[in-house]
Amino acid sequence: SRSLRLAVIPGDGIGQEVVAEGLKVLAAALPADVKVETTEYDLGARLYHRTGETLPDSVLEELKNQDAILLGAIGDPSVPSGVLERGLLLKLRFAFDHHINLRPGKLFPGVKSPLAGDPKIDFVVVREGTEGPYVGNGGTLRTGTPQEVATEVSLNTAFGIERVVRDAYRRAAARPRKKLTLVHKNNVLVHAGHLWTRIFEQVGREFPEVTTDYLHVDAATIFFVTQPERFDVIVTDNLFGDILTDLAAAVTGGIGLAASGNINPSGDFPSMFEPVHGSAPDIAGQGKADPTATVLSVAMLLEHLGFTAEAAKVEAAVAADLAERSGTRSTSQVGDALAARVSG
Amino acid sequence: SRSLRLAVIPGDGIGQEVVAEGLKVLAAALPADVKVETTEYDLGARLYHRTGETLPDSVLEELKNQDAILLGAIGDPSVPSGVLERGLLLKLRFAFDHHINLRPGKLFPGVKSPLAGDPKIDFVVVREGTEGPYVGNGGTLRTGTPQEVATEVSLNTAFGIERVVRDAYRRAAARPRKKLTLVHKNNVLVHAGHLWTRIFEQVGREFPEVTTDYLHVDAATIFFVTQPERFDVIVTDNLFGDILTDLAAAVTGGIGLAASGNINPSGDFPSMFEPVHGSAPDIAGQGKADPTATVLSVAMLLEHLGFTAEAAKVEAAVAADLAERSGTRSTSQVGDALAARVSG
Ligand SMILES: CC(C)[C@H](C(=O)O)[C@@H](O)C(=O)O
Ligand SMILES: CC(C)[C@H](C(=O)O)[C@@H](O)C(=O)O
Numbered sequence: 001s002r003s004l005r006l007a008v009i010p011g012d013g014i015g016q017e018v019v020a021e022g023l024k025v026l027a028a029a030l031p032a033d034v035k036v037e038t039t040e041y042d043l044g045a046r047l048y049h050r051t052g053e054t055l056p057d058s059v060l061e062e063l064k065n066q067d068a069i070l071l072g073a074i075g076d077p078s079v080p081s082g083v084l085e086r087g088l089l090l091k092l093r094f095a096f097d098h099h100i101n102l103r104p105g106k107l108f109p110g111v112k113s114p115l116a117g118d119p120k121i122d123f124v125v126v127r128e129g130t131e132g133p134y135v136g137n138g139g140t141l142r143t144g145t146p147q148e149v150a151t152e153v154s155l156n157t158a159f160g161i162e163r164v165v166r167d168a169y170r171r172a173a174a175r176p177r178k179k180l181t182l183v184h185k186n187n188v189l190v191h192a193g194h195l196w197t198r199i200f201e202q203v204g205r206e207f208p209e210v211t212t213d214y215l216h217v218d219a220a221t222i223f224f225v226t227q228p229e230r231f232d233v234i235v236t237d238n239l240f241g242d243i244l245t246d247l248a249a250a251v252t253g254g255i256g257l258a259a260s261g262n263i264n265p266s267g268d269f270p271s272m273f274e275p276v277h278g279s280a281p282d283i284a285g286q287g288k289a290d291p292t293a294t295v296l297s298v299a300m301l302l303e304h305l306g307f308t309a310e311a312a313k314v315e316a317a318v319a320a321d322l323a324e325r326s327g328t329r330s331t332s333q334v335g336d337a338l339a340a341r342v343s344g
Numbered sequence: 345s346r347s348l349r350l351a352v353i354p355g356d357g358i359g360q361e362v363v364a365e366g367l368k369v370l371a372a373a374l375p376a377d378v379k380v381e382t383t384e385y386d387l388g389a390r391l392y393h394r395t396g397e398t399l400p401d402s403v404l405e406e407l408k409n410q411d412a413i414l415l416g417a418i419g420d421p422s423v424p425s426g427v428l429e430r431g432l433l434l435k436l437r438f439a440f441d442h443h444i445n446l447r448p449g450k451l452f453p454g455v456k457s458p459l460a461g462d463p464k465i466d467f468v469v470v471r472e473g474t475e476g477p478y479v480g481n482g483g484t485l486r487t488g489t490p491q492e493v494a495t496e497v498s499l500n501t502a503f504g505i506e507r508v509v510r511d512a513y514r515r516a517a518a519r520p521r522k523k524l525t526l527v528h529k530n531n532v533l534v535h536a537g538h539l540w541t542r543i544f545e546q547v548g549r550e551f552p553e554v555t556t557d558y559l560h561v562d563a564a565t566i567f568f569v570t571q572p573e574r575f576d577v578i579v580t581d582n583l584f585g586d587i588l589t590d591l592a593a594a595v596t597g598g599i600g601l602a603a604s605g606n607i608n609p610s611g612d613f614p615s616m617f618e619p620v621h622g623s624a625p626d627i628a629g630q631g632k633a634d635p636t637a638t639v640l641s642v643a644m645l646l647e648h649l650g651f652t653a654e655a656a657k658v659e660a661a662v663a664a665d666l667a668e669r670s671g672t673r674s675t676s677q678v679g680d681a682l683a684a685r686v687s688g
Contacts, residue, residue, distance in 0.1 A: 075531070081530050081531045081534075081537070081538075081541070082530060082531045082532070082534040082537070082538070085531040085532060086531075086532070086534060090532070112460075113460075114459055114460055114461075114569050114570050115458055115459060115460060115569070116456075116457075116458055116459060116460040116461075117458075117460075133477075133496075133498070133532070133533060134532055136534075138498075138533070138535040138536070139535055140535050140539065144542075145502070146502050146503070146506075147501075147502060147503070148501065148502040148539055149499065149500070149501050149502075150500045150501075150535040150536045150538075150539040151497055151498060151499055151500070151535060151536070152477075152497070152498040152500075152533045152535055152536045153495055153496070153497050153498075154477070154482075154495060154496040154497075154498070155493065155495055156493070156494045156495070156496075157491075157492065157493050157494075158489070158490050158491060158492040158493075159490070159491075162490075185583070185586075186425050186426060187419070187425045187426045187429040187430075188426070188429060188430070188434070188477075188478055188583075188586075189477060189482070189496045190425075190426040190430060190480075191482040191483055191484050191494040191495060191496055192482070192494045192495070192496045193425070193426070194425075194426070194494075195484065195492055195494040197425070198488075217586075217587055218586050218587050218589075218590035218591075219590060221565065221587055221590050221591040221594065222590050222591065222593065222594040222598075222599065224591075225458050225459070225569060225591070225594045225595060226458050226594055226598070239529070239532075242529075242532075242561075242562050243561055243562050243565055243587060245562075246562035246563060246565050246566050247562075247565040247566065247568075247569070247591070249566065250565065250566040250569045250570055251569060254566075254570070255566065
């Protein structure tokens with residue numbers, strides 16, 4: 001019998017509720033001979049208020065020995081903005097070198113898009129996860145005075161760009177349409193932008209079968225709402241990827257459905273899977289949250305660990321459930337329905 | 345008789361065509377006793393290829409003596425990305441301290457939005473225009489090698505943020521709904537983000553009648569497509585404003601209709617008005633471009649120079665034209681129709 005060591009970080013707000021359903025579906029999907037050893041870590045607002053810590057070193061060490069991490073959501077209004085995001089979520093992404101932040105944008109049949117005319121949407125955003133404006137490099141001078149100056153430094157390396165760009169080309173090459181779009185803002189952010197553009201062209205020579213184009217980030221948002229069907233694979237920087245994937249979630253039926261994987265393809269550290277949505281404190285604890293985004297993140301987790309058939313089963317269960325949705329169901333009703341489909 | 349010194353920079357691609365229509369409507373709108381002295385400056389790709397210059401010092405000096413600038417569009421595929429943008433367009437915005445980049449997002453009656461369900465959209469984005477990631481501060485190390493590092497530095501000052509935030513509060517206070525939304529990413533870009541947030545709160549104490557809220561930029565893009573009616577006035581940084589205003593243009597019927605003003609309220613330097621769209625080289629010279637965005641930018645120019653009634657007349661002409669649109673018309677047919685409405 002095989003075993004799978006899974007770290008679970010439910011986090012704040014609706015995190016707890018959606019993660020419970022994700023685990024339910026995971027259990028239903030895995031082959032009988034696979035034993036899941038889950039270790040739950042109580043990180044987030046509660047720990048922060050109790051101890052002032054966001055990610056204790058001992059926890060970081062333990063997490064290194066896990067096969068994967070399932071995360072619910074991080075963030076609470078009682079904690080100053082940025083503390084948990086930088087001290088926990090981004091710390092994990094950077095510590096475990098999650099440089100491939102994978103975010104599908106898919107409009108499932110039966111799901112209503114806010115866009116008119118039922119567009120066909122099926123793309124994936126490969127967001128860089130360990131560089132750019134997210135590095136936390138910056139500071140303030142004359143803090144708190146009318147003369148304050150604040151900086152944010154975007155750091156970009158050829159090494160970091162090349163690996164995510166090559167990953168995106170590989171994904172594009174493996175898809176039927178074989179199309180890859182680079183999104184940046186190279187007419188304004190010329191230093192980083194030209195580095196991205198040059199590497200994008202260089203690596204492209206290894207993939208002559210992939211069609212490429214380039215869009216400025218502002219223009220990309222236009223096409224997301226006017227021509228989303230034009231996209232197949234998109235590769236972009238950390239901040240642009242953050243913005244575009246929320247927009248992608250919106251046009252594909254909302255963040256209740258948007259999954260993500262923070263992936264380190266080397267396997268040196270565990271990859272981490274999480275819904276794109278936040279902790280939604282306004283609806284927390286009421287059983288109202290849609291766990292589908294978490295369940296789809298579980299499908300990505302399965303895929304990442306090599307359980308390809310099981311991942312497909314979970315995605316198919318979600319597709320079937322969405323196609324037949326009617327009325328309101330609670331968080332656990334949705335989870336139960338999905339688990340039943342996966343087992344059935 | 346009064347006179348108005350207007351610098352005209354048609355620029356590249358469709359710039360020439362749309363500016364011609366903008367001037368036609370301007371002439372039709374102005375009171376008979378106002379003499380317009382236009383000076384045309386041939387800046388853009390042509391000048392760059394001829395002389396290597398983007399904005400000669402002598403031109404910059406002359407522009408200082410103008411009352412306003414009307415700009416068409418800048419950019420051509422024959423010029424490396426960034427050269428004209430940084431060397432001409434952004435140079436003007438920075439040299440003339442255009443810190444209020446004003447961009448209305450309004451869905452006119454009769455205009456089709458890509459969003460389902462005919463939302464009511466009427467907001468204005470007050471984009472900071474002289475700071476943030478647009479300052480051009482950054483560089484590369486080991487350029488062109490596999491070890492290259494590229495940086496982009498976002499510079500933010502209390503001075504620069506306070507003036508744009510106060511301007512946005514004033515605009516919000518003058519509108520019926522009196523609502524102001526700050527958009528940033530203060531959970532990741534904590535240095536700049538907290539400075540924006542603190543100043544937003546401080547200045548807000550002077551405007552108790554204005555309702556405020558805060559959105560992360562990623563969440564803001566979601567609401568742009570799912571609940572655009574929730575926005576009244578938005579204030580945001582230079583880069584987020586760039587992204588959000590293209591998205592705003594998309595949901596309000598396209599960049600063919602999106603106007604903008606690069607405003608220096610002090611009057612020390614001329615303000616500059618331009619459509620949000622680019623030079624669209626693919627349709628240039630064919631009389632296909634919609635000049636409406638330029639005409640609406642002319643309305644903003646009129647408003648800025650104190651011709652309030654005339655500005656309203658131009659906007660009313662556009663509204664009437666859009667409400668009755670059918671079939672395709674050429675660039676000059678649209679301009680003629682608008683000029684006729686304004687004079688009639
Ligand atoms: C919570 C926040 C730090 C995070 C990000 O900006 O990456 C979130 O928006 C996301 O997209 O996962
Ligand atoms: C052309 C480019 C430099 C410019 C910008 O990024 O500001 C444009 O996108 C705009 O929004 O006016």
